[in-house]
Amino acid sequence: MKNLVYTMTQLSRGVLGVVLGLMLAIPVSAENLTVYTAVEAEDLKRYAAEFNKDHPDIKIRWVRDSTGIVTAKLLAEKNNPRADIIWGLAATSLMLLQSEGMLQPYAPKGLGKLDSKFRDSANPPSWTGMDAWIAAVCVNTVEAKKNNLPTPTSWMDLTDPVYKGHLVMPNPNSSGTGFLDVSSWLQIYGERGGWQFMDNLHKNIAWYTHSGSKPCKQAARGETPIGISFAFRGAKSKAAGAPLEIVLPKEGVGWDMEATAIVKGTKKLAAAQTLADWSITKKANVLYNKGYAVVAYPGVAKPVKYFPAGILEAMIDNDFEFAAVNRKRILAQWQKRYDGKSEAK
């Protein structure tokens, strides 16, 4: 018994040591930068790794969620911000934050080389663009055939009752993709026509998802025949072997930019600026091009496998100003009309 007590004391001492060690084992050398993002998770590791090749002394702590969530989180933390910098959030969201006075204007080194569409027009800009992501409809050809669904060619087609219960789209409140869809429809059909269209579409929707990529992933797995999502996601799932057809509706597709901005009041301004500088380099844009056909740095973009042809022509002439200014109102309206069918979150 004595031995047992002894062993137990030793054991607990050991455990305590290990535990304290683990708890205190925060790397001391590198500076931690809290980066909020809505970029696809599978890309984040690459981004951080490439960045750290040039700046090993800055460690990135990612906070990733869907566009709407990250936006809401940033707004909620307005008085007690936890983010140092935002790298990869919809420009419309950043414009909203800008209007709340939450962004720190900064002109990253090499700003002049960027396509002028891909930056805040103010000087110095509050945000700089990275790439554009573009709405698309993912159609599972196998399931469509099974359910005798014609391949849609336009947004309007999707309101046809044959698609009832076969459509899935993201909830614009949480998903950036969802929001750019809604804002594009309001721009294409006008305010009244847009809501009218959505009323009809709503009748066909099986459920609204929390994330923008989920509808396409579900279409890829055949959980639903048709998912309203974005082009890049469709291309990826197709590359993974899914029987998908990526449709660009003929009315044109909505799109948004992913962009970078420094959060006002960050205690790590220098590190944040270093990251902002790096985020517009050619190197970074090559990285963005792995997933996005359209990037901010002219001449970098190379074709992405399975990416639908004619996408640049399909992109509507997006009025970001309209989207950003009306974002809150549109979302409230949307929630009031359709939220009952929303998937949790």
Place this chain on the structure above:
Amino acid sequence: MPESKQNFLRIDNLTKHFGEFVAVQELSLEINDGEFICFLGPSGCGKTTLLRAIAGLDPQSSGSITQAGKDISNLPPSQRDFGIVFQSYALFPNLTVFQNVAYGLENQKIPKPEIRKQVNDLLELVGMPEQTGKYPAQLSGGQQQRVALARALATSPGLLLLDEPLSALDARVRATLRLEIRSLHERLGVTTILVTHDQEEALSMADRIVVMNEGRIEQVGTPEEIYSAPASPFVADFIGVMNFLQGEVTNSGKVLIGENTLDCETANIPEGSKVRVTVRPEDILCSADDKNAANSFSVKVESVEFLGSFCRLILSGPDGFGELMTDLSTQQVHELNVTPETTFTAVFPARSLKVFPESL
């Protein structure tokens, strides 16, 4: 060391309540050094409560306790000087016999070989020298209680408290241990308080018995005194077997029971008082030919109960006597040829009768 041999432990006006319930009431008691005292009383009369107050485990509500000339009323148990043994043994199940006994010695900075020697001596003392390596679960109840005793004695306490130590054991083991505890006490001379509800135990072990009832002391005395001169009907009833007769004092020395008169010592009980007269079964004399002796009455045998060396007879006496018990040796039963329905004369010797006013 005690200052006066007369007064090792003194309890003054001790009261203990639990909420509004009074478990011990204004109780005072003196215990001499080296004495073997039994607290005796029916279950729930406050014996354990009193014992635990002495140990400081459940402090009294009021009153004081003095041990060895020192007021210990306010001391926590750890600063008092006692060893304690419970009915449940309370041996540490994960420690061996040796470790259990050594438990109290180990924080006294005694060198290991010394501890070993003391433990072995103690186990020898309680008659268990061979079992040092066993665990409690491997011992019989009697053996466990011996170990518990050795453990309590290990720190040489000035006062040994035993709370119903034998109640969980079977009759035979109980009888042996009684003798052993008694002889242990004689050898060590440690002042001992034993709590029990078993009168036989108290009568056979104690120097003095404290009979308790409903939180009060009924009588304090040697076993002899308690048995032969009970101070109250309660004691009379509780100790041994007793016959009670309801009556009324008619004259000094005369008590009317039903239609018959008993001669007995009525002391200064006023005439006309309702009284109870007590007589022990063995004090009722039964013979065929004492018809004219004082206090002799004709009785009828209702039933005979064979109890080994003697028989207990249930008798019905004259009106007002109710049922009476008397004990006859088996031989006498044969001589008198007692069977149910037999009648004979029973004598109630005046010196064996004790009269208590009804109000007591």
Place this chain on the structure above:
Amino acid sequence: MSTADSIPASTVPARGASSVRIKLSRDDYALRTGLVVVISLLAILVVLPLYSLLSKSLEDMDGNFVGLQNFQEYFQTPALLTSITNSLSVAFFSAIIVLVLAFIYAYALTRTKMPFRLFFRGVALIPILAPSLLAAISLIYWFGTQGVLKSWLFGASIYGPIGVIMASCFWVFPHALMILITALSTADARLYEAAEALRTPKWRIFWTVTLPGAKYGILSTGFIVFTLVITDFGVPKVIGGNFNVLATDVYKQVVGQQNFEMGAVVSLVLLLPAVAAFIADRWVQSKQVALLSARAVPFQPKSEPLRDWLLFGFCATIAFIFLAMLGMAAYASFVTFWPYNLTLSLNNYDFDLMDGGGWEAYFNSIRMAIYCAVFGSGLIFFGSYLVEKARGVSWLRTILHLIAMMPLAIPGLVLGIAYIFFFNHPDNPLGFLYGTMGILVISTIVHFYTVSHLTSLTALKQLDPEFETVSLSLKTPVWRTFGKVTLPVCLPALLDVASYLFLNAMTTVAAVVFLYSPETMLASIAVLNMDDAGDIAPAAAMALMIVYTSAIFRLLHALLTRYLKRRTQVWRTR
């Protein structure tokens, strides 16, 4: 006992006459300090966060007091109100279904000579090793749009109440089973012998002896299943589709829309049925104690071929379903691209390429589970020791015990939200814990505090209360008795508590889903997030990693317990 008529009026001393004051010994000081410390700790970790939650529900976005305005708004939102009925009905039906199935199962295990009882018992406990999400994921593979057995649903969709109820029944089954086994094991054989001697028909014995005997166990099971289902949000999140329930509303409000005030309101609404069930269960338990206090002769089942084989068929079916649920998830996790490419690969285990925190999340989970097991069991055992063994100050002990009982009534989601409000408050000096592993460990320990507390309390109650008295008389300091006797004797119970905390820490989602940060992503949350991103196969893979880990841990626990019993608890054998 304290009724006035039990004592003659004249002897009643003035009420409140205080006891003689006994000087406190060093031990008393130590134990009382311990009590105060543990009570303060729990007050900070249980009571204050709940208070923050309550006050948050009465505030607007900018922190101004607005009274019941949020509640008014809540009750004027029809979408949210539907969730109340949805939650109640799903919980109710699950409780009924599980109760019936688990009762028959438990009956077969305890009251018959059915073969393979040990095996069936083991299989039925599988769901404990997995997060509740696993059931939902597996159901999607069985009955989803691409499900193998989709046709069995006759066109109904698994996304909705059907799926929620089915998955809930799966994961709460073992919880119900364990209570019912206990309830049915405590039968008094004498009652059955008496009934048989009176030539009572079997079915009547069942109705008049068996059922009444297990009555309280059954009621208790009902309440517990109801609470588990109504407060769980993993299942409805994954398979609920458009079917909203209270738990998912809380999540939607807080995480989806960052509307903390409304989240607070919904979680208070969720707290109500949980507290009601808790109180009802406590009441039932207090009845049960009285029932069991009489010592009974243990019941020895006799073999009865027809009944035994019927029940064998029943148990085999249930066990088969359980294995099928687990097996499907395991299989699907290896399928490269369901349903179009069924070749097996490990692609789905490449967590680092997916949303959800990668393998790091898995290792974080193990780390967190170990911390919970070590610190949690230490704290909880110490707390219950104080409740049971501190001398005097019974009011302090009662307070500690009451606080220790509270977490059982608080759903994990509610606790999680309360922690956000409390720890994320700018003025809270404990704010540094927010976003760390520390807060995950704390919230998990608190969430599972009560059951652990009761387990160690039961173990302590089995010790002779006079151990401490003897130690006092031997002038042994209390810590020495604690280390030399109390702890070693209670070691198996302590290990049980540690194991309980470990398993729950591995599988829990509810509280921690609000509290994790990117560095402290957990495996169970990764499952949730991967499913959320549409990566259902990797979600299944991660859920299975949790199952494997929990299973291995359970095995280690069993081995360690056996080893300890052999090595150090020789005294238990006679």
